[in-house]
Amino acid sequence: YNHRGWTGNGMLDFFTIFSKGGIVLWCFQGAGVSESFAGPVNALIRSVILQERSGNNSYTHEALSLKYKLDNEFELIFVVGFQKILTLTYVDKFIDDVQLHFRDRYKNELEQKGALKLINNSFEFGDDFKILLREAEDSSKARGPAAMRTFKESEKSQKTVKSMIETKGGEKVKEPVGKKNKNTKKEGSSKSPKPQKPRGKQMRVWDIGGRDTKELDHSKRNGDDSLNGTFFLDFSSKKGGAFGGMFGMLKGLVGSKSLSRDDMESVLEKMKDHLIAKNVAAEIAYQLCDSVAKKLEGKVMGTFTTVASTVKLALQDSLVQILQPKRRVDILRDVMEAQIQRRPFVVTFCGVNGVGKSTNLAKISFWLIENGFTVLIAACDTFRAGAVEQLRTHQRRLNSLHPPEHHEGRPVVQLYEKGYGKDAAGIAMEAIAYARNQAFDVVLVDTAGRMQDNAPLMTALAKLIAVNVPDLVLFVGEALVGNEAVDQLVKFNQALADHSMSDKPRLIDGIVLTKFDTIDDKVGAAISMTYITGQPIVFVGTGQTYNDLRSLNARAVVSALMKA
Numbered sequence: 001y002n003h004r005g006w007t008g009n010g011m012l013d014f015f016t017i018f019s020k021g022g023i024v025l026w027c028f029q030g031a032g033v034s035e036s037f038a039g040p041v042n043a044l045i046r047s048v049i050l051q052e053r054s055g056n057n058s059y060t061h062e063a064l065s066l067k068y069k070l071d072n073e074f075e076l077i078f079v080v081g082f083q084k085i086l087t088l089t090y091v092d093k094f095i096d097d098v099q100l101h102f103r104d105r106y107k108n109e110l111e112q113k114g115a116l117k118l119i120n121n122s123f124e125f126g127d128d129f130k131i132l133l134r135e136a137e138d139s140s141k142a143r144g145p146a147a148m149r150t151f152k153e154s155e156k157s158q159k160t161v162k163s164m165i166e167t168k169g170g171e172k173v174k175e176p177v178g179k180k181n182k183n184t185k186k187e188g189s190s191k192s193p194k195p196q197k198p199r200g201k202q203m204r205v206w207d208i209g210g211r212d213t214k215e216l217d218h219s220k221r222n223g224d225d226s227l228n229g230t231f232f233l234d235f236s237s238k239k240g241g242a243f244g245g246m247f248g249m250l251k252g253l254v255g256s257k258s259l260s261r262d263d264m265e266s267v268l269e270k271m272k273d274h275l276i277a278k279n280v281a282a283e284i285a286y287q288l289c290d291s292v293a294k295k296l297e298g299k300v301m302g303t304f305t306t307v308a309s310t311v312k313l314a315l316q317d318s319l320v321q322i323l324q325p326k327r328r329v330d331i332l333r334d335v336m337e338a339q340i341q342r343r344p345f346v347v348t349f350c351g352v353n354g355v356g357k358s359t360n361l362a363k364i365s366f367w368l369i370e371n372g373f374t375v376l377i378a379a380c381d382t383f384r385a386g387a388v389e390q391l392r393t394h395q396r397r398l399n400s401l402h403p404p405e406h407h408e409g410r411p412v413v414q415l416y417e418k419g420y421g422k423d424a425a426g427i428a429m430e431a432i433a434y435a436r437n438q439a440f441d442v443v444l445v446d447t448a449g450r451m452q453d454n455a456p457l458m459t460a461l462a463k464l465i466a467v468n469v470p471d472l473v474l475f476v477g478e479a480l481v482g483n484e485a486v487d488q489l490v491k492f493n494q495a496l497a498d499h500s501m502s503d504k505p506r507l508i509d510g511i512v513l514t515k516f517d518t519i520d521d522k523v524g525a526a527i528s529m530t531y532i533t534g535q536p537i538v539f540v541g542t543g544q545t546y547n548d549l550r551s552l553n554a555r556a557v558v559s560a561l562m563k564a
């Protein structure tokens with residue numbers, strides 16, 4: 001009695017079931033097998049399957065033997081891998097059994113064509129597989145008459161199939177069963193009994209594309225890969241027997257088909273939810289996806305591209321486009337130009353309460369001072385208790401960082417304040433006049449926070465801006481903001497337009513995005529704010545010290561947005 005130490009599943013290195021589009025529906029990795037089998041499987045796909053070398057159903061890759069089986073009805077590929085030195089007599093029959101069983105069990109799911117439908121299904125096949133494997137191994141151990149054994153085994157397996165289908169109910173198998181199956185690359189979240197798993201199912205995809213090799217990476221456990229450079233193909237493009245050859249599907253693919261809205265719908269829906277999860281305002285996520293769809297409708301996709309990857313690329317392009325400044329914003333240069341005209345460069349900060357207007361105004365003061373300019377801070381928040389003192393504290397600190405002794409005895413930053421309760425627009429005007437007189441390079445106007453729905457306060461702000469015509473109107477908004485971003489910006493701009501005294505009203509012409517340090521990768525507010533205003537994010541606040549001021553890295557933001 002010698003089983004060479006194996007415990008029932010020790011003979012196979014792996015077993016994987018994937019669609020001809022490359023979506024991995026299910027896979028199994030043998031106990032103690034640590035090598036990724038992405039390499040061998042991708043090699044099999046490249047050198048056998050894609051080239052229609054389907055003569056005998058086996059393939060060797062280094063020390064591995066691979067056997068595969070095609071299911072042309074459901075467009076599935078079953079691949080098993082084991083060490084070449086092992087002669088596993090049961091493998092051929094085993095593949096057949098697994099194929100039949102898998103088809104039987106997931107008939108309903110497999111009949112719904114379309115890559116996304118496949119992805120959204122959870123194929124909890126582990127327990128069934130183990131039973132089949134044990135039976136196959138047992139039958140090979142007991143070297144009885146082959147015919148008899150096969151018959152007996154198949155009867156047995158049929159029984160198991162039935163009992164399992166009954167208990168689990170045949171259709172959508174989403175409940176957390178089969179968790180003993182430690183060898184499949186499972187997800188923590190699949191333990192959750194909730195039916196909807198937001199990023200629960202780990203999608204694995206083989207490199208069917210054949211161009212750049214995206215291999216299966218087992219170290220990655222971050223759930224939903226569908227937005228993450230994967231390939232999957234849409235079967236909806238298949239029309240009857242229009243494709244020649246057994247693997248016509250893989251080669252022709254969507255190559256000659258132009259995209260319709262229907263093709264993209266499910267992908268777009270997924271993208272939209274993804275963007276919303278990244279804190280992009282829902283309305284904007286919707287509009288973005290809509291415009292991507294419009295951009296792609298009717299487009300003929302290249303060979304080996306997929307709906308998902310096409311949509312993803314288009315979306316990525318749009319996001320970069322949105323974040324790319326349409327207008328040059330170079331404050332230092334503008335300040336120098338104003339210097340030449342012997343006038344101060346005036347910046348007004350506005351925004352709702354507590355978003356970081358005063359703090360970031362102080363950081364920008366520091367940055368200007370470091371660049372050799374002098375700053376006058378106009379304390380035009382005459383409303384909130386402590387607002388003036390807060391600015392005075394900053395002014396003191398900044399002057400101690402850059403003592404007057406180092407600047408020809410002149411303080412680099414000064415505060416212009418008239419206490420509380422007075423008219424902010426008037427104070428701003430006096431401050432600008434004072435700055436002109438005293439040859440300050442820049443005036444930074446702090447204003448009181450106000451909710452966008454507070455009409456009197458919004459009017460007062462619009463008046464301040466209309467009367468003083470600052471060079472730059474900066475809207476300060478928190479990166480934490482979600483749907484609210486749209487309402488804030490629309491109403492601030494509306495107020496400025498309504499109370500403008502010119503036919504070319506001064507609107508918000510730049511954004512300070514604050515508290516960027518507190519949002520992880522939920523960077524969606526950057527998109528919402530630039531999308532709605534068409535104006536650039538001029539500064540990003542990343543903390544509470546004077547140094548925590550950055551410019552926006554559009555590429556990094558987009559990659560954070562696309563990241564699963």
Ligand SMILES: Nc1nc2c(ncn2[C@@H]2O[C@H](COP(=O)(O)OP(=O)(O)OP(=O)(O)O)[C@@H](O)[C@H]2O)c(=O)[nH]1
Nearest residue numbers: 353354355356357358359449514515541542543544
């Ligand atoms: N983590 C972090 N905190 C910030 C940032 N910017 C501002 N804050 C904090 O946000 C809080 C509010 O900042 P203020 O500058 O007083 O905000 P405000 O918009 O002037 O507030 P009001 O004048 O009352 O409307 C303070 O505790 C700041 O330290 C930032 O970029 N990151």
Ligand SMILES: [Mg+2]
Nearest residue numbers: 357358381387
């Ligand atoms: Mg303030």
